[in-house]
Amino acid sequence: MSHFARRMRYVVKRLLQAIPIVIAIVVLNFFLLQLAEGDAVDVLAGEAGSATPEYMAELRAKFGLDQPLPVQLAIYLKNVVVFDLGYSFRHEMPVSELILDRVVPTLLLMVSTIMLAVGFGIVLGLIAAISLNTWRDTAISIFALITYATPLFWVGLMLIVVFSLNLGWFPTSGMENFAMFYEGWDRVWDIAHHLVLPTITLSLFYLALYTRLMRASMLEQAGQDYVTTARAKGVTENRIMFVHVLRNALLPVVTMAGVQVGALIGGSVIVESVFAWPGLGMLAFEALFARDLNLLLGIFLLSALLVVAVNLVVDLIYSSLDPRIEVS
Amino acid sequence: MTFWKLFIRNRGAVVGLGILALITLMAASASLFYPEDPFSLAGQPMSPPGENGFLLGSDSLGRDVAAGIAHGAKTSLLIGLMATIVAVVVGIVMGALAGYYGGAIDNLLMRLTEMFQTIPSFVFAILLVAIMKPSIESIVIAIAVVSWPAVARLVRGEFLSLRNREFVQACHTLGMSDIRIMLGEILPNCLSPIIVIGSLMVATAILIESGLAFLGLGDPNIMSWGFQIGAGRTLLRSAWWVCTFPGIAILLTVLAINLVGEGMNDALNPRLRERT
Numbered sequence: 001m002s003h004f005a006r007r008m009r010y011v012v013k014r015l016l017q018a019i020p021i022v023i024a025i026v027v028l029n030f031f032l033l034q035l036a037e038g039d040a041v042d043v044l045a046g047e048a049g050s051a052t053p054e055y056m057a058e059l060r061a062k063f064g065l066d067q068p069l070p071v072q073l074a075i076y077l078k079n080v081v082v083f084d085l086g087y088s089f090r091h092e093m094p095v096s097e098l099i100l101d102r103v104v105p106t107l108l109l110m111v112s113t114i115m116l117a118v119g120f121g122i123v124l125g126l127i128a129a130i131s132l133n134t135w136r137d138t139a140i141s142i143f144a145l146i147t148y149a150t151p152l153f154w155v156g157l158m159l160i161v162v163f164s165l166n167l168g169w170f171p172t173s174g175m176e177n178f179a180m181f182y183e184g185w186d187r188v189w190d191i192a193h194h195l196v197l198p199t200i201t202l203s204l205f206y207l208a209l210y211t212r213l214m215r216a217s218m219l220e221q222a223g224q225d226y227v228t229t230a231r232a233k234g235v236t237e238n239r240i241m242f243v244h245v246l247r248n249a250l251l252p253v254v255t256m257a258g259v260q261v262g263a264l265i266g267g268s269v270i271v272e273s274v275f276a277w278p279g280l281g282m283l284a285f286e287a288l289f290a291r292d293l294n295l296l297l298g299i300f301l302l303s304a305l306l307v308v309a310v311n312l313v314v315d316l317i318y319s320s321l322d323p324r325i326e327v328s
Numbered sequence: 329m330t331f332w333k334l335f336i337r338n339r340g341a342v343v344g345l346g347i348l349a350l351i352t353l354m355a356a357s358a359s360l361f362y363p364e365d366p367f368s369l370a371g372q373p374m375s376p377p378g379e380n381g382f383l384l385g386s387d388s389l390g391r392d393v394a395a396g397i398a399h400g401a402k403t404s405l406l407i408g409l410m411a412t413i414v415a416v417v418v419g420i421v422m423g424a425l426a427g428y429y430g431g432a433i434d435n436l437l438m439r440l441t442e443m444f445q446t447i448p449s450f451v452f453a454i455l456l457v458a459i460m461k462p463s464i465e466s467i468v469i470a471i472a473v474v475s476w477p478a479v480a481r482l483v484r485g486e487f488l489s490l491r492n493r494e495f496v497q498a499c500h501t502l503g504m505s506d507i508r509i510m511l512g513e514i515l516p517n518c519l520s521p522i523i524v525i526g527s528l529m530v531a532t533a534i535l536i537e538s539g540l541a542f543l544g545l546g547d548p549n550i551m552s553w554g555f556q557i558g559a560g561r562t563l564l565r566s567a568w569w570v571c572t573f574p575g576i577a578i579l580l581t582v583l584a585i586n587l588v589g590e591g592m593n594d595a596l597n598p599r600l601r602e603r604t
Contacts, residue, residue, distance in 0.1 A: 157564060
């Protein structure tokens, strides 16, 4: 089989594996919706102030809410397929539209966080591993231990106190300064300026994780047979560490980056609500306050789908980095 | 060497145990030192630390931050422990059944844990608490629901590797019931990793609880550190102390539990001990 055909087969296999998980998540979402007391019609009637029982029954029939549960589930599945996630009565907008509006800021925050956390995590883990049991190693380990135990929202607030309120280096909240009507590069610069503190906050926890992982991974690889072989060949220690060991040690870090995306979305709810970053997390926070369950469920569904998608992409990257994976 | 001797070889673990003991003491004696309701007005609002008789200052409603921290310690430890116990029990039952019997149960469990690993757990916990209405019970349930799959996977792995060992086969020939073999013979042999994962889970549970309370999903009748920080965030400019001290309390507690958990891991897993 040609290399390309094998790759395509792997991609298709992974895609098919993702389908049952997506369906399970949608069904779970449906049952959570059922668990919540009151349905969309109750909300609607409550908003209107007065509604006769006849009118409510008519509305239920219109939305299919008087049907038996399996039928409702089928309707829900069909709606999700066409990305109809219901209506947010608080915002008077379809949930899907509201969510799509907020995806880009969240992705921006997540991508910059992953880059910062993975990048610095790799560097710190590498430094800790090559200077094993020295003060550098100890300092990095203590730093990782402390950041691992710090609540994200508290770090965010403390960064605001120090860098925004006292030093005035960074804005306290938001994604851009609308009052300035920036355009082009000025706007990019403005957004980047707003992005600094949320990114640092969100990446701290994962930085700790990647640092520890990278350190452990480097140490594990350093004990492998190929290192002994390289040493026997007379390869310099620096070359062994930075060329042979480093490349192999990076693999688990890449996989971990994918596994942690779910946790990253959870963290972004907190960080976005601390910094009023206008993404999905902030929307979830607003939905919580407004008791807008429909919207909350929509965000939950989309974030779960996002995790599936990212895991898929990471698996594909991983398999091209390490061809042994495709075989197993 | 005994467990205790191995444990105290890890200096970090001893420090962690000391901090944890102090926090537990603080939680236990909260009503002694601060008999008043921590929600009640205790004096001049917005007092800085050390002034007007407030050790750690007061917030905009004149609530004593120190009293809140002392009472919040109870909440954090209680919720962390309860959620972990529920998650560990559920995880053991599911993992044991899947690992011992294999087949369809195992398959189902693996799919289920896979789904749970995909779902963003904190968002799921938010959703569960929002649907069930915030209360101690709903928070414990939500944290347990997002935490049990990790235990189940671990227990399943241990059961899978132990179920064909000779001592288990001997039990079969003796005619022991499956339940007795699982609970009386296999489970005691995989307790150490369960204890380790459980102790680390308490720390995660406390972090989740504080995050939920920060977002306004705490039990409205119970003081908690996350609630204090959430309530104080609007005062950042004028009263930094309202947010700062409860956060340090969370940090110290979680750090202490993590250190103790790692110490237990070192002491209980002899194979890992000599590793650097």
